[in-house]
Amino acid sequence: MEWMEQELAALADKALERQLRDSAPIAGRPGFIIRDGQELLDLSSNDYLGLAQHPAIIEAMRTALAADGAGSGASRLVTGNRPPYRKLEQALASWQGTDAALVAANGYMANTGVISALVGRGDAVFSDRLNHASIVDGITLSRADHARYRHNDLEHLRHLLDKHRGARRKLIVTDTIFSMDGDQALLPELVALKEQYGAMLMVDEAHSGGIYGTRGEGLCHALGIQNDIDVHMGTFSKAFGVYGAYVSGSRTLIRWLINKARPFIYSTALPPAVVAGISQALQLVQTEHGRRQRLLAAGLKFRSALQDAGFQVGEGNSPIVPVIIGDNGLALAFSAALQASGIAAVAIRPPTVPEGTARIRFSLSAAHSDDALQDAARHIRSLGIEMGVLKQ
Numbered sequence: 001m002e003w004m005e006q007e008l009a010a011l012a013d014k015a016l017e018r019q020l021r022d023s024a025p026i027a028g029r030p031g032f033i034i035r036d037g038q039e040l041l042d043l044s045s046n047d048y049l050g051l052a053q054h055p056a057i058i059e060a061m062r063t064a065l066a067a068d069g070a071g072s073g074a075s076r077l078v079t080g081n082r083p084p085y086r087k088l089e090q091a092l093a094s095w096q097g098t099d100a101a102l103v104a105a106n107g108y109m110a111n112t113g114v115i116s117a118l119v120g121r122g123d124a125v126f127s128d129r130l131n132h133a134s135i136v137d138g139i140t141l142s143r144a145d146h147a148r149y150r151h152n153d154l155e156h157l158r159h160l161l162d163k164h165r166g167a168r169r170k171l172i173v174t175d176t177i178f179s180m181d182g183d184q185a186l187l188p189e190l191v192a193l194k195e196q197y198g199a200m201l202m203v204d205e206a207h208s209g210g211i212y213g214t215r216g217e218g219l220c221h222a223l224g225i226q227n228d229i230d231v232h233m234g235t236f237s238k239a240f241g242v243y244g245a246y247v248s249g250s251r252t253l254i255r256w257l258i259n260k261a262r263p264f265i266y267s268t269a270l271p272p273a274v275v276a277g278i279s280q281a282l283q284l285v286q287t288e289h290g291r292r293q294r295l296l297a298a299g300l301k302f303r304s305a306l307q308d309a310g311f312q313v314g315e316g317n318s319p320i321v322p323v324i325i326g327d328n329g330l331a332l333a334f335s336a337a338l339q340a341s342g343i344a345a346v347a348i349r350p351p352t353v354p355e356g357t358a359r360i361r362f363s364l365s366a367a368h369s370d371d372a373l374q375d376a377a378r379h380i381r382s383l384g385i386e387m388g389v390l391k392q
Ligand code: PMP
Pocket: 106, 107, 108, 109, 111, 132, 134, 175, 179, 204, 206, 207, 235, 236, 237, 244, 245
């Protein structure tokens, strides 16, 4: 195993080794964590609506735990298909306005399972270069040709669609909000291309579900193009504050996935308490409009504060605000300095982001007060000057 030591040392030399660090939530204080004994404003989690500690969700999970036990015991096709699953999937389909929906263990398994069920050898998947790793892994697993187009570059996508005209099935897949940049996919344009080329279109609403749309349905609903999407997925681990994922679409799609999506077939059903937590979160997501509005307003304000300070924050207008640093070591040092001043925000480095674009990814939550965010923006600016990230 010496090769491992050597390769890990090489990663550490390039400031690219990843390490686990303990971060504990603080009961009754959503939006803050404790790390190394210090209380920090948490600008690193994806608990966008601040629901992870919501009392109604916790109570629903507690009740289900007492009534139904800890684990589901088997996959859903065996004996793990408890009644709450069916109710949740009906509620999800009605929320999404689709014929059917399917719960998955998490977003990673939804993406790998769905993509590998939809395409195989002789098919082609057209995927934005900045799509999430679970999409990339799903494509690899499927054995279909992987046609990666430059980020949001429709001409490049068109070129690749032309090149793969002969593919048996074609699938265009995209994040709606890109996880490390916080910008949006060009969804109406993708709909036009999928129609022109006879492709399927799959969207990943991991970072937009719960946040956009009048009932938090996601960005496709907000844009009014939800009926043009063939395969819709999202997670319950971010804005919903719980865990798990969903796929929604036609009845035929869901029947197909029940028969062909291997992570669904060969893995144990989510514990009943998690299903109960998701069901409760789904009700809150649909009704807590104030959280959504606060979050989006905070995102705009925080982003413009950092942009006005002179940081390079990219193009998005979502609650994900990246500050591009470039150098891996400097990004790590900036993250450590932020922690020293009471802010938790992670340095994101290659291979998660392209070489030379290491960054601090700030993600906001409706749990954060306006004052706390304004204070944070001021601290970040001072540190930027101190560390030479910002020119004076
Ligand atoms: N898709 C995207 C765009 C994501 O950012 C993530 C999570 N980081 C996932 C899928 C995976 O979701 P989960 O955490 O539920 O596995």
